[in-house]
Each structure stands twice: as C-alpha cells, then as structure tokens.
Amino acid sequence: MKRKILALSLLISAFLLVFNSSTFASEQEEDKTSFIMHHVKDSHEWHLVTLGHTHVTLPLPVIVYSGDRGLEFFKSSDFQNHETHAFGEEYGHEGYFIDEHDHLGRADGAGFVEFSITKNVVMLFIVLIVVAWLALSAASFYKKNGAIAPRGAAAIIEPIVIFVRDDIAKESIGPQYKRFVPYLITLFLFVWFGNLLGLIPGAANMTGNIAVTLVLATLTFIITNVNGNKDYWKHVFMTPGVPPLMLLIIVPVEIIGLFTKPFALMVRLFVAITAGHIVILGFIALAFIFESYTIGIASTLMVTFINLIELLVATIQAYVFTLFSAMYIGSAVAEHAHADH
Amino acid sequence: MDLITPGTGLIFWQLFGFLGLLFILIKFAWKPMLAALDERESSINNALKAAETARNEMANLKAENEKLLADARLERDTILKKAQDVSVKMIDDAKNEAIKAGALMIENAKAVIETEKKAALADVKNQVAELSLDITEKLLRKNLSDDKSQKDLVDGFIKELKLN
Numbered sequence: 001m002k003r004k005i006l007a008l009s010l011l012i013s014a015f016l017l018v019f020n021s022s023t024f025a026s027e028q029e030e031d032k033t034s035f036i037m038h039h040v041k042d043s044h045e046w047h048l049v050t051l052g053h054t055h056v057t058l059p060l061p062v063i064v065y066s067g068d069r070g071l072e073f074f075k076s077s078d079f080q081n082h083e084t085h086a087f088g089e090e091y092g093h094e095g096y097f098i099d100e101h102d103h104l105g106r107a108d109g110a111g112f113v114e115f116s117i118t119k120n121v122v123m124l125f126i127v128l129i130v131v132a133w134l135a136l137s138a139a140s141f142y143k144k145n146g147a148i149a150p151r152g153a154a155a156i157i158e159p160i161v162i163f164v165r166d167d168i169a170k171e172s173i174g175p176q177y178k179r180f181v182p183y184l185i186t187l188f189l190f191v192w193f194g195n196l197l198g199l200i201p202g203a204a205n206m207t208g209n210i211a212v213t214l215v216l217a218t219l220t221f222i223i224t225n226v227n228g229n230k231d232y233w234k235h236v237f238m239t240p241g242v243p244p245l246m247l248l249i250i251v252p253v254e255i256i257g258l259f260t261k262p263f264a265l266m267v268r269l270f271v272a273i274t275a276g277h278i279v280i281l282g283f284i285a286l287a288f289i290f291e292s293y294t295i296g297i298a299s300t301l302m303v304t305f306i307n308l309i310e311l312l313v314a315t316i317q318a319y320v321f322t323l324f325s326a327m328y329i330g331s332a333v334a335e336h337a338h339a340d341h
Numbered sequence: 342m343d344l345i346t347p348g349t350g351l352i353f354w355q356l357f358g359f360l361g362l363l364f365i366l367i368k369f370a371w372k373p374m375l376a377a378l379d380e381r382e383s384s385i386n387n388a389l390k391a392a393e394t395a396r397n398e399m400a401n402l403k404a405e406n407e408k409l410l411a412d413a414r415l416e417r418d419t420i421l422k423k424a425q426d427v428s429v430k431m432i433d434d435a436k437n438e439a440i441k442a443g444a445l446m447i448e449n450a451k452a453v454i455e456t457e458k459k460a461a462l463a464d465v466k467n468q469v470a471e472l473s474l475d476i477t478e479k480l481l482r483k484n485l486s487d488d489k490s491q492k493d494l495v496d497g498f499i500k501e502l503k504l505n
Binding site for chain 1: 350362363
C-alpha cells in the first residue's frame with residue numbers, strides 16, 4: 001500500500017512536471033522558492049504564518065555588545081518596515097540595522113558582537129527545556145521509587161540511556177566508558193530532540209545550523225584531546241611502524257586528522273538536517289511554482305513520505321553523532337590505539 | 342544570516358545552553374539515574390544468582406531425598422528378607438524339633454511298651470509257672486491217693502481255669 005502511494009505520487013509529479021513546464025519559467029520564481037533558504041537559515045524574527053498580506057511573526061530580542069556602547073537590547077521589530085515586515089538598511093534603529101539578508105550591521109561601521117536571541121536560539125531553549133524536563137522527571141522517578149521497573153518519563157529515557165551506555169559508550173570506548181556516558185547521553189538527547197522538534201512545521205532548523213553543530217563538534221574535540229593518553233599522542237607525533245623520513249608526511253597528516261574528525265562531525269549533522277529541510281520545502285515549493293492542485297496533492301504525498309524518512313534521519317544522525325563522538329573519545333583513551341589500525 | 346557562517350550569538354547561546362544542560366543533567370539526572378540502573382542491574386543479577394543457588398539446592402535436596410528413600414527401601418527389603426529367612430528357619434527348626442521330639446516320644450513309648458510287654462510276659466510266665474507248680478503240687482498230692490481223685494482234681498482245676 002505504502003509503495004503504491006509512493007509510486008503513484010512519483011508518477012504524478014513526473015507527469016505533471018512535463019505538462020506544466022511552460023509555467024516553470026515564472027518571473028517570480030525567486031520569490032516562490034526564497035522561503036526555503038529563509039527557513040533553513042537563522043533569523044532575527046520568528047515568522048509563523050502569512051495570512052493574505054498580514055505577516056504573523058514573533059519579534060525576538062536583538063542583543064548587541066560593543067566596546068564603545070556596552071550591552072544594548074532591541075526588538076527585531078524595531079528594525080523592520082511595519083507594513084511588509086521586511087528588514088533593510090533603511091529601517092535602521094539607534095545606529096544599527098538589519099539588512100535584507102537578515103544580517104545585523106552598524107551604521108558607522110564600528111565593531112560589535114551580537115548575542116541576539118534569534119529564531120534558532122529560541123528553538124535551542126525549547127529543546128533544552130524539553131530534554132531537561134524529560135531527563136529530570138525520569139531521574140525523579142528513580143529518586144522516588146528506587147530501583148524498580150520504569151514508568152512514565154523514565155520509561156522513555158531509560159532505554160535511550162541504556163542504549164547509549166551499552167551500545168555506544170561501552171562498545172566504542174572500552175573499559176573507561178563510564179566517565180563519558182553522561183556527556184554522550186546528553187549529546188544524543190539534545191541532537192535527537194533538536195532534529196525531531198525541527199521537523200515540526202514552523203519550527204526552526206536548529207540542529208541544521210552550522211553554529212550549533214560547530215559547538216557540539218568542538219566539545220567532542222576538546223573532550224577527546226583532553227583525555228588523550230600517551231598512546232594517542234604517540235600515534236599522532238611518532239606514528240609507530242613508520243620510517244623516520246615518512247614521519248615528515250605522516251605527522252602533518254595525523255595533526256590534520258585531529259581536526260578533520262570533529263569537522264566531519266560538524267558538517268555531517270549540518271548537511272543531513274539542512275538537506276532534509278530543503279527537500280521537504282522543495283516539494284512544498286513545487287505546488288507554488290506550478291500553481292496546480294494535482295502537483296499539490298502529489299507533492300504533499302511526497303512531503304509526507306520525506307517527513308517519514310526525516311524521522312529516521314533524525315534518529316540516525318543523533319546516533320551517528322554520538323557514536324562517532326564515542327569512537328573519537330575511545331581512540332584517545334584506548335590503551336593500544338595503534339593496535340587496531 | 343548565512344548558511345555556512347556560524348553566527349556569534351548562536352554559538353554563544355548554544356555553548357552555554359548546552360554546557361548548562363550538561364551540568365544540570367549530569368548532577369541531577371544522569372548520576373542518580375545511572376546509579377539506580379546499576380543498582381537495579383546488580384539486584385537483578387543477585388536475584389538471578391540466588392534463584393540459581395536455590396534451584397541447585399532444591400535439586401541437591403531432591404537427590405538426597407531420593408537417595409534416602411532408595412536407601413530406606415533397600416533396608417526395608419533386606420530387613421524383610423532377613424525376617425523371612427528367620428521365620429523360615431524358625432518354622433524349619435520347629436518342624437525338625439517337633440519331628441525329633443515326636444520320634445523321641447515314639448521311641449520312648451516303644452521302649453515303655455517293650456518294657457511293659459516284657460514285664461507282662463514275665464508276669465504271665467511267673468503266673469504260668471506258679472500255676473503249673475500249683476497244679477503239679479496238687480496233682481502230685483492227689484496222685485498219691487487214687488486215680489479217680491486225681492482225675493477229679495484235674496477236672497476241677499480245668500473248671501477253675503476256665504472260670505479265670
């Protein structure tokens with residue numbers, strides 16, 4: 001049944017694409033798909049819905065620190081046209097402006113640091129609250145009931161905790177796994193719930209933002225290298241079994257390798273989640289490009305299907321991020337890191 | 342806000358938000374939870390081990406009981422067999438004794454009868470001898486007088502004998 005629906009929707013979309021190709025070359029094509037990149041990127045406001053010409057948005061705080069003016073707080077709605085809700089240099093406010101690409105700028109060009117509560121920061125807070133609430137209510141269950149069979153939040157969190165502890169940490173790190181289990185569980189839950197909540201229509205693409213994945217990958221990088229033992233560093237700087245001359249090549253490669261691992265972590269999560277959002281929005285955009293009901297139905301079926309895949313991707317990416325973090329940590333604390341190469 | 346340029350604001354909030362989450366969860370969630378899980382796992386393991394030992398003990402007990410039962414049965418059988426043997430022997434002995442006693446009694450009786458017979462015969466012999474002597478004496482006395490009286494005497498004696 002599922003296969004039939006999928007095949008049918010693919011067929012319909014391909015068929016209608018050919019027949020409606022004349023409408024494809026629309027002048028306003030840019031406008032019809034611009035919402036995709038707008039959604040995928042971070043923003044100073046949370047645009048919820050547009051009803052006719054009314055934009056329903058959640059204005060968010062803009063926080064700026066500059067050496068000469070100190071810490072300043074604004075609202076994102078201070079920087080936009082009140083009719084169209086468009087940002088632009090012409091709608092500047094107290095020396096600052098947000099340009100049409102959603103960049104904060106300063107009119108006099110002086111330096112500043114931005115700490116704005118953007119859409120992704122709000123999303124981050126929501127994810128933090130959800131994860132913390134689930135984990136703390138699960139923990140309170142054990143505090144109240146002691147070591148009995150789990151119920152409620154504990155029944156949701158416990159299998160994840162056991163999975164991360166036994167199948168990720170114990171497998172990949174080895175005998176010293178216990179120290180790293182709390183970090184790995186937190187990482188898994190954060191990424192997983194970030195991915196899942198990001199799939200809710202109207203939510204932000206938080207785990208698909210490079211700043212978020214950068215921080216997570218950096219934390220793994222720091223934990224890995226702080227815990228690196230003698231074998232690990234020996235492997236980097238005096239790779240065993242390599243002739244001395246070759247070390248001139250191998251050592252730089254190994255040092256680059258230290259950084260490519262977390263870099264891969266950062267890019268993998270960012271790309272997987274962002275790509276998923278783009279694909280879903282792309283199918284939605286088809287309906288606006290062709291302005292056809294049939295395309296709308298077909299693309300909606302596709303969007304449903306891709307959404308199901310994204311649920312899977314959300315879990316897989318959380319697993320992969322945690323697993324690779326564990327493996328990098330494992331390679332740093334293993335007693336004979338060179339033995340398994 | 343570019344796609345591949347990380348924003349400073351988001352980096353800041355993400356870093357401190359995540360570290361805060363990590364700190365709070367390690368302190369208030371994962372430590373008690375992992376401890377509770379360990380405790381539960383060890384209690385389950387202990388319970389399983391205890392059940393295993395109990396099962397083994399039960400099996401041992403059962404085996405012991407069976408052994409005891411078998412021993413008891415064996416002992417009962419030997420006791421019964423012994424008793425049977427004893428009773429058979431006792432009956433045999435009794436029979437033999439009875440036979441022996443009977444034989445002895447018969448022997449004794451025979452001896453007594455023989456003695457009695459001999460005594461009786463001796464008695465008869467004595468009496469016959471006495472009678473003959475008496476007769477002889479009386480005959481002799483009458484012979485001395487006449488033949489008739491002799492004859493009368495003998496007849497008289499015979500009559501006497503018949504009466505006896």
